[in-house]
Amino acid sequence: MPPSRRITLKDLARELGVSTATVSNAFNRPDQLSPALRERILGEAKHLGYRGPDAKARSLRTGRSRIIAVILAESLTYSLNDAVASELLSGVAEVLDAQGHTLLLLSARQMQSELPGAASMADGYIVYGLMPSESLLETLPTQPPLVAVDFDVEGRPSIHVDDEPACYTVARHALSRTTRRPAIINLRLTAEPCNGRITRTHTLLGAEQTITRSRLTGFHQALAEHGIDPAGVPMWNIEENTFEVCAPVIEAILDLPDTERPDLLLCMSDRIALTALTLAEQRGLRVPEDLRLTGFDGIAEGQYRAPRLTTVRQDSTEKGRIAARIILGLAPAESTLLQTQLVVGDTAP
Structure with a gap:
């Protein structure tokens, strides 16, 4: 091949003695080829300097970019460091990788109300976390599929876990032992910025805006069953699910x-509960004798340390897989509710 000319898909196909469709599948639909044939094609492509099909040309030709955009409620830095968000993204990437699609990560918090130009090429959108502003959702193209995870968008499929019954179950378990002063630590429950005690001056977000409200309903149901007036149980709000933000509260x-x-903290995330556990130990408080704790998520950190965290395990990786399958048309565009699992550890035996 003349070194001055860019190698094309047709050139590579001719060199290998295969069809252009076979070469294209090696890059875009690996499941269509045997591993040996795909390895042979990719090896020769690397040898000849062929980098793969031109994405821009393919998009113009087929009307598809093979890009799936994931819009995260939080910043990219936070989401990539958060164990739950990372598990979800891992599930999405697993499916997209197998189908030859590219993952584009965007932050709703950083985007505000404007969709970046690159995102307009996406073949579909997965929106995860606290509901973005309506103005942002309105900027998304109406034709590509959209899946909402942990909140609802009218007319679009959504993926949830059983937040309310899960919190009812873990709270009922924790309350099975005598409790004099239960309290709740929420994650992003107030409309106004609040990193501290929730008072009557605060406005609580609705269930259609945050899963925190569903989790709170589950806690309140268990409290009422044990003869405790939920209105008298103090609540605190955490603005961001990180140690640095949780710690002062x-x-x-x-x-x-x-x-x-x-003497009992019902926490709406494992990160909140683990922060409380660390700070309690620093103060010489015994867990669970002086303070009992429950979390939500089932992240590995809470199960590897001692005392082991009592929590609710959700399969965030599977949430990501299901969202990606729906977007790619590999699963029906139907809303899905995943079951959780109570994990009884040492912090609330």
Whole structure:
């Protein structure tokens, strides 16, 4: 081949003695070829300097970019470091990789109300987390498929776990032992910015905006069944599910006088519960003797350390797989509700 000319798909097919469709499948639909044939094609492509089909040309020709955009409620830095979001993205990537699609990550928090130009080429959208602003959703093209994860968009399929019954189950378990001062630590429940105690001046987000509201309903149901008035149970709000943001709120809780400090913390994430556990240990509080804790998510960190966290395990990886399958047309465009599992650890035996 003349070194000055760019190698094309046709050139590679001719060199290998196969069809252009076979070469295309090696890059875009690997499941259509045997591993040996695909390896042979990719090896020769590397030898000849062929980098793969031109994505822009393919998009113009087929009307498809093979790009799937995932719009995250939080910043990209936060999402990639968060165990739950990372598991979801892993599930999405697993399916997209197998089908020869590219993953485009976007942050709704950083985008505000404008869709980046690159995202307009996407063949579909997976939107994850706290519901983005309506103005942002309105900028998304109406034709490509869209799947919402952990919130709802009218007329589009959504993927949830059984948040309300899951929180009812873990709270009922925790309340099976005598509790004098239960408390709840929520994740993003107030309309106004609030990293601390929730008061009557705060407006709570609706169930259509945040899964936190469904989780709170489950907690309240269990409290009422045990003869505890939910209205009298103190609540705190956490703005971001990180140690740095959780710590000041939880420090204030744990530093309350002994007669006011909660003896049970129902936490809406494992990160909140693990932060409380670390800070309680630093203060010499015994868990579970002085303070009992429950979480939500079932992340590995909570199960590897001692005392092991009592929590609810959700399969975030499977949520990502299902979302990707729906977007690619590999599964029906139907809403899905996944079941969770109670994990009884040492923090609330």
